[in-house]
Amino acid sequence: MLSRKIGCRPFRRGLRNKRLSPQEKAEIVGMFHGGSTVKDIACYMQCHISSIYRVVKKTLGENPFLRKPGSGRPRKTSQRDVTRIIREVKKNPSITGHEIKANLLLNNISERTVRRRIASDSEFASYWKTKKPYISPRNRKKRMKFAKDHIHWTTVDWQKVLWSDESPFVLIFNRKTSLATSQ
Secondary structure: OOOOOOOOOOOOOOOOOOOOOHHHHHHHHHHHHOOOOHHHHHHHHOOOHHHHHHHHHHOOOOOOOOOOOOOOOOOOOOHHHHHHHHHHHHHOOOOOHHHHHHHOOOOOOOHHHHHHHHHHHOOOOOOOOOOOOOOOHHHHHHHHHHHHHOOOOOHHHHHOOOOOOOOEEEEEEOOOOEEEEEO
């Protein structure tokens, strides 16, 4: 039978507050069908008698050791809301969660929920937008003038130009030293 200490009493409420694993539930059912008493099983498994009764009662169902689908908190967004969120992202991939929430009047959910729905229910991934350098209107005009003046140049003409850009480019990154070259 079971190896049990003399004077073993089943646990009272609050002493063990965790879910029983499917293996533990299967062990309880096997012990019950093997002829052990509920009190002996509770002592051996170190849980409350009512837990043993509950597990044995659930064995009459189809798949007794797994949680039922739909248990847990229900989603605040419906499938229609998710479809609307994804449609907004497809129209404008650079839209933020805050803007989507404001555009669709989703006051009952948070921006984080909007971002979570985009990540889990669509093919889109979140990323940081790359920052473009600011080009003033004056510099735009100068660049356009330069481009129009040199549009007819050939490859041979461009090979005669000495480029003196001083931007550093990191080729190999090392924590202690970094190798940078300029072009």
